[in-house]
Amino acid sequence: MSRINPLARELSLKLVYYGPGLSGKTTSLRSIHKQVNPTRRGNLLTIQTDEDRTILFDFLPLHVERIREMSLRFALYTVPGQVFYTATRKLVLNGADGVVFAADRQLACRDANIQSLADLESNLQELGIDLHTFPLVFQYNKSDLANTMSQEQMGQDLNRFGAPEFCTDARGGQGVMAALKISTKRIVKAASKTRPRRTAPLSVPSSPPKSSRPGNGHAAAPASGGDNLLTSLYNASQESQDWA
Secondary structure (H helix, E strand, C coil): CCEEECCCCEEEEEEEEECCCCCCHHHHHHHHHHHCCHHHECCCEEEECCCCCEEEEEEEEEEEEEECCEEEEEEEEECCCCHHHHHHHHHHHCCCCEEEEEEECEHHHHHHHHHHHHHHHHHHHHCCCCCCCCCEEEEEECCCCCCECCHHHHHHHHCCCCCCEEECECCCCECHHHHHHHHHHHHHHHHCCCCCEECCCCCCCCCCCCCCCCCCCCCCCCCCHHHHHHHHHHHHHCCCCCCC
16 A cells, blocks of 8 residues: 655555566566666565575665655565465565556466466455556566567456556566556556555645755645645656656
8 A cells, every 4th residue: 555655755566576486577577676776766675486486575665856846665575376376476465556467478378377367356356456546566577588478469368457558578678668667557557546555644834934954855845745746646657657
């Protein structure tokens, strides 16, 4: 769930990378971590087995310094794709503002893709979320391999939601940033239509101070607090996030 700090004019959002095991979720976060300007990201945290498989989650914080009047922070997570980690997937998915579904384009992974998507839809339904109206983007990964399914085939199997879709090579980095950018834009746009959870006190001064403290890096909050930030937030969703 999005969290807004009206005094700091900052919104925190959560994006989860979901998909079957070994579909490229962790590799996508590694690629993002490599391509994003170091001043705009934190450290990449991974918890994996010796076989390089995620057992809990991966976590990568990103920071868009300013889009109009808003400061945006994104927390990127992955979930373990193995079937027996259902409880962990539910835990990580809770509070998500959007999902990137990383599917494997190899024909042998077709059933695993379909089963994982059904698992995602079921878990979101338990949270009261309809995937048809939720910010969703598809990454059809491993485009660098031979004998993969076409984008059309992947879409027929998975994308009955009309969501944006990208053919990606997570190891080489192709398409990963494009999927991230459209995901964050969709999340911000959706958040602008809801009432994010506040993380600052509800009482806001009736008028902004005449001058702000030097060096605090934040604009003064408006009289109506977080609610009036939604217009700025919607405007922000129309602009491209620049992670470079």
